[in-house]
Amino acid sequence: VADLTERALLDRIRAHTARRLGVAVGIGDDAAVLDGEPAEVVTQDFLVDGVHFRRATTSPEDLGHKALAVSLSDVAAMGAGPVAAVVGLGLPTEDEPSPEEIEALYRGMEALAERSGCTVAGGDISEAPALLLAVAVVGRVPRGGRPVLRSGASPDDVLCVTGALGASAAGLMLIDDPRLGAGLAEAEALRTTHRRPAPRLAAGRALAAGGATAMIDVSDGLALDALRLAVASGVAATIELERLPLAPGVAEVAVAAGREPDLLGATGGEDYELLAAVPEGALPALRVALDVPLTPVGRVERGVPGVRLLRDGVEIRPARLGWEHGAER
């Protein structure tokens, strides 16, 4: 599907599927939503060696952590809390992981599950052409609450991002080329953020309770995920690059690599922060309620659905907004 973006393909798929009893939100959000009290969310992601990670540079513990983290991040982006993760493990016949490596992988997953209040509740094992983890997570929305969709943003909402940006992309650059971090105090912290992203579960629930109108996790790059939120909400999003909360050390790595720091923060993927649309009046209380910084980075406006990146008021058009299946080939 070289000529199709993932979104276009999902639109074609959606045309072939119907929503039935018990399901409130189908294809197109971070997670599906099941009716009920409490409402539930279901999400699934898979990670394959050579595409989403490289065994050569990823420890089994880190891999287990990350495989669960990416699904928990989707649950966080709905304002829900995870209950159970069901894991499918695909093992290659060539260079098959040892039982000890597999145990380490589950240890990494379990450590994150424990911190997240979630049970690793199923484990299917099968052969696969490459090491593969498929993780489905069921989460529940707090009683009396509602899931926050991508589609609820209103004109005049402020776009806010949790935590800091660019650390995962910079960390991956440092894993690939350690020289970029020579003498950099934050180098190890950046690599750790890439290897062990922290899903923003508490922040997601606080944003939902505090009035966020739309939310998405920043998995493929802030700019691209902002585009998805804007398109789903039918609004125009503007991101002001000078407001992005770059993680410490990101600017140095970007400069060492000849990249623009703000664009690395705007388009580097795998931050697993949350991007939320928030009514301006709700912002002060939210900034107090969250366990991580919440930074306004832009605004929602009426207009043609899309995203604009401004640098000191001037529109910047990067070659790509983030990582999208099919878009870069």
Place this chain on the structure above:
Amino acid sequence: VADLTERALLDRIRAHTARRLGVAVGIGDDAAVLDGEPAEVVTQDFLVDGVHFRRATTSPEDLGHKALAVSLSDVAAMGAGPVAAVVGLGLPTEDEPSPEEIEALYRGMEALAERSGCTVAGGDISEAPALLLAVAVVGRVPRGGRPVLRSGASPDDVLCVTGALGASAAGLMLIDDPRLGAGLAEAEALRTTHRRPAPRLAAGRALAAGGATAMIDVSDGLALDALRLAVASGVAATIELERLPLAPGVAEVAVAAGREPDLLGATGGEDYELLAAVPEGALPALRVALDVPLTPVGRVERGVPGVRLLRDGVEIRPARLGWEHGAER
């Protein structure tokens, strides 16, 4: 893990994971069970080209059907009904499926979802080394009911199987070598059963409501799945080969291939029938209640957990009990 069966590996994994609030059954059954009213089940399976199917001999519609069917079969084996399926689609960069093929795949999935009252509710798309489908399904146990686990079988229960056995294995043999079915009226029906297995959702719920004490779906071969049920229940299982309900045409295909028909029925995988332990007194009413035949094929007894296959009273020890990851290498 050439020296480890899937079960041994799952035991090792289980030692590294803990069950937390809200989860009633973790690793080791057909599906995880979440507390609640109604209780819920969550299952996940993935299918990869070259391992679980071959693109060359599988139409996209059939693949979509089968990917959903294997997860629905797990839901059926818990006595639950499916609510939502969340699908991860992995696309190879080489020989990538066309958008039309992907649409056909979802059409096949949707047709089965519609018949099953289930919503295809999520669709993640990513790159993968080979065409890959990961399908997670959330199901709900009927109100007032309880999920049927693998572990509840009691001595003196009768082992029963729904429908007919061996059709999928025979169908695959015919796909690989059509000459085995020369002149066989049932050849196309056998191939169709392999390509489009029917998850026994109504039968699973009827068995649960009618008193089945343990249940598992026959995915890897009746004998192997009976072993799993017996080990989970801490009982000895005996299967009488002459009682197996072979599908029409299976015996002919087996003979043409130089295989023993009863063993093809006992060890051929992917039948997606249900194997249930049932108190003898419950059997007559169940046979009336089910929408498919229910055939007693053996018995549960006290003793060392395991499975014995008897042919006219004489124990038979086949080279393998079914398809198990790691056991055959």
